[in-house]
Amino acid sequence: MQLKLSPFGQIVWEDRYALKDEKGNLLEKNISENFRRVAKFIASREKNSQKWEDKFFEIMSQKYFCPAGRVLAHSGTHYSQLLNCFVLPFEEDSLESILDTAKKMAIIFKYGGGCGFNYSNLRPAGSYVKGVNGRSCGVIGFLHMMSTISEVIEQGSRRAASLGLLEIGHPDIWEFISYKTEHNWERLRDFIEIKDEDKWRSFKFENLYKWQMYNVSVGITDEFLSAVENDEIWPLMWGGVEWELYTVVFKRAKSDGTYRSEFFYATADNDSTAIWKVRRKVPYPTIQDKFEVVSRRKIKAKEIWDQICYNAWADGCPGLINLSTAKKMHNLEYASPLTGGNPCFGGDCELETIEGYKKFKDLENKKIDIITSNGLEEAKIWKTGEKSTVKIKCNNLLELVVTPDQILMTADGQKIKAKDAKNKRLNVYKEPDKNYDLLWVKLGFIQGDGNLSRLKSLHRHKGLEINLGEKDKEIKELFNYTGKDKFYYTREYRPYFLKYGFSMETLPYRTLPENIPEDKELSFLRGLYSANGSVIKNERIALKSTCKQLIIGVSNLLKKNKIDSYITTNKPKKVKFNNGTYLCRESYDLNIGKIFDIVRFNQIIGFCQEYKNKSLINLIKKKSPYVSSVKENGIETVYDFSVNSHWGYVNGIKSHNCAEQLLPDYGSCNLLSIILCSFIKKDGTFDFESLKKVIHIAIRFADNVIDVCKFPVPEIEEKAKQERRIGLG
Incomplete structure (x- = not known):
């Protein structure tokens, strides 16, 4: 059955989608022939192309499904550019980068695509440009340039179309919101007041309507909407400086020596910037004319909101894009950052x-291995x-400058945004290394809990005695000891003790081995700390010894491995044991108390015993940096x-x-529509079974579009084939 269009639908189809020759004559009689052309081309990548051509044709001709306009118009033609919209980035805030983006935009327009841009990376109008000792034309100037290019690029029967986004905190937002209404109001009023239908049909905007190829949108956030509701000031920041709303009076000199005054508003960071911006609005100022700053003030969020609403009513622009909502709904954050407001670091x-x-x-622009x-x-x-940006300050003097939405991890493993970090402890934990030399772990343990003095008379004893505690299950496994005694005897390691110069003295005089290989030091320390180290009262890591020289030697090894420590002395005192009271000699604690030193100890040394490592992890959580304040920090390069x-x-x-951005740089729209009303049966019920089948076919159709499309820019092709992003709704 041939699909019939309404008279208006037939006009639109012939104008926009039907295949024509070079003279504009129709080569297709009806939309069914158009659908067949599309189905054949999209199915051309399939092994059984005829089967899928028929399936694709059926769901289009039965009005179950409709592809995007470029697919209808370009499939099977020499264009073969099938996607409607693309996102191009301004890689840098420089003339070279902007012109490079403009070139790519022109190529996309040539092939019949539309473009979206986020102008928020560009400096505001009036900003000083060091390289040329001048001022930037700002977002408005460059958007005007891009709009002009859009108007002059030929797209066959289709007009070029662009979307320009500016985030709500940009200093140019005030002029951006009202530009189209301010420059087009007279023409719009003429159009609105036309009563005669023939005049209405013949009315032309071309060459008179500013930004006629551009839809502009404001990127708002939940924070901005909250500021509107609470009648709060909304800061416009750039380079760490807040821009304010200036009132400037222009005094036009008259022939009689008096002046005619006219008032202008402009956002600026100082008086000279405000006057510079207003001077550009005034036609042909003379040397006798005057510009004076009358006042300046901060802008309330409500004022910006009112400007948005009025101009949207008057001109249809700007639109709104809620960046906060886009981030929450974005389903590919882990792989493809979006360009609207991605979290970053100072x-x-x-x-x-x-x-x-x-x-x-x-x-x-470098690549490097990171932890x-x-x-x-x-x-x-x-x-x-x-x-x-915001500046995070912690109780240990640590500071972090990041964008408000930067994702951080708390000490207990929760993900939070930087702006919500106050009164939280931040995660500094790193997974421990596991590449220890077990022989040297054993030797380190014996250094601390072995009776090395028996090396002098080993022939008279069972062997070298190693002391084992009740909780030393992992130590027993390390030595492969299955007995239940508190002592383990061995003769196995004597050659190593002799080779590397282990001390044979009793504990008060037992210094470190003379020659520990550098690549074995951490393994040795792991064993030594497992014997004589512990976590003290959730405050510090301590290694205890009665030999001061050993403590000093270990301190030097820690310092060599970027761990700071300090020594405390325990005076002799009487201690009561089960078998009596004894005078304990003077001993020394080697302490590690700063959080990042504790973290590094855990990462590169640690303990063998699980119970000690649990105490160590709890210590890290307790001492993790506590956020005492989160404050606005202005605009920074991130x-x-x-x-x-x-x-x-x-x-x-x-x-x-x-993290998330609004749309990925070089991303593209591959959107297709399911026509739900076509699934309603004659009895009023909904045909879910047919819907299920159509969805499967439509998704295959959309995925095929990516493979048969001729992309206008290599970066776009790479992104499209990497992500295979489609939209079916």
Whole structure:
């Protein structure tokens, strides 16, 4: 059965989607022929192409399903660019980057696509540009340039279309919201007041209507809406400086020596910026004319909201995109960051790498192995732009500058946003290394709890005596000892003690071995701490010994491995035991008390015994950095990193890498529609079984579009085939 269109539908189909020759003559008689052309082309990648061509044709011709406009228009033609919309990034706030994006936009328009841009990375109008000793034209100027390019690129019978987004905290937002209404109001009023239908049909906007190829939208957040409800000030920040709303009076000199005054509003960071912006609005100012700043003030969120509502009523723009909602609903955050407001780190924040902590700004555009929750991983670091930041301060003087939505992990394993971190303890825990040399772990344990003085007369004893505690289950397993005695005797390790210069003195005089191989030091310390180390009252790690020289030697080994420690002295005192009271000689504690030293000890040394490691983990949780304040920190250049495990350590804090953005850079829209009303049966019930079948076929159709599409820009093709993003609704 041939599908029939309404008269208006027939006009739209012939104008937009029907195949034509070079002279504009129709090559297709009806939309069914259009559907057949589409079905044949989309099925061409299938092994059984005829089978799938018939399936695709059926769901279109039965009005169950409709593909996007580019698919209908371009399938099977020399265009073969089948996707409607693409997202292009401004990689940097530089003229070169902006013009590079403009070139890619022009290529996309040539192939019949539309483009979306987030202008929030571009500096505001009036900002000083060091390289040219001048000022930037700002978002409005560059958007006007992009709009002009949109108007002059030919797309066959289709107009180029673009969307420009600006986030609500950008200083250019005030002018951005009202630009289309301000520059088009007279033309709009003429259009609205037309009563005669013939005049209405002949009315032309072309070349008079500003940004006619552009839809503009404001990127709002839940925080902004809350500020509107609570009648709060809304800061417009750039480069750490808050911009305010200035009132500037322009005084036009008259021939009689008097002045005619006109008032203008402009957002600016100082008087000279405000006057510079207003001067650009005034046609042909003379040397006699004057510009004066009358007042300046902060802007309330309600004022911005009222501007949005009025201009949307007057012109249809701006639209709204709630970035907070987009982030919550984004289902590919772990793999594909979106461009609207991605969480990032300040340039002076330090990322833990295989070479130690390195500042983000020193790692820009580099690849380096970093420390992650999964061990070492190669990470890519890049600059994401300039964004509003917060400064997190902790009780241990640690500071972290990040965007408000940066995801951090708390000490108890919860994920939180940086802006919500106050009164929380942040996660600094790292998984322990497991590549210990078990021989040297044993030798370290014997150093602490073995009777090494018997090495002098081993022939007179059962062997070297090793003391085992009641909770030393893991130590018994280490030595493969299955007995129940508190002592274990062995002659196995004597050659090593002699080779590496172990002391044969009693404990008060037993110093460290003379020659511990450097790659065995951590294994040796693990054994020694398992014998004589412990966690003291959830405050510190302590190694106890009556030999001060041994304590000093261990302190030096810790320092060599980037762990700070300090020594305390325990004076001689009488201690009561089960078998009597004895005077305990003077002893020494080697203490590790700072949180990051404790974390490093856990990571590279630790204990053999499970109960000691549990106490160590509890100690880390208790002493983890406590967030005392989270405060706004202004606009800063920020950076991000990317690793498969998604977690790295920034200033010692476990932090998530690149997170959600509104749409991925170089992302594309591959959208198709299910026509639900076509599934209603004659008896009024809904045909769920047919819907299920159509969904399966439609998804296959959408996925095939990615393979047969001729993409306009290589980066877009790579992203599309990597993600295979589709939308069916």
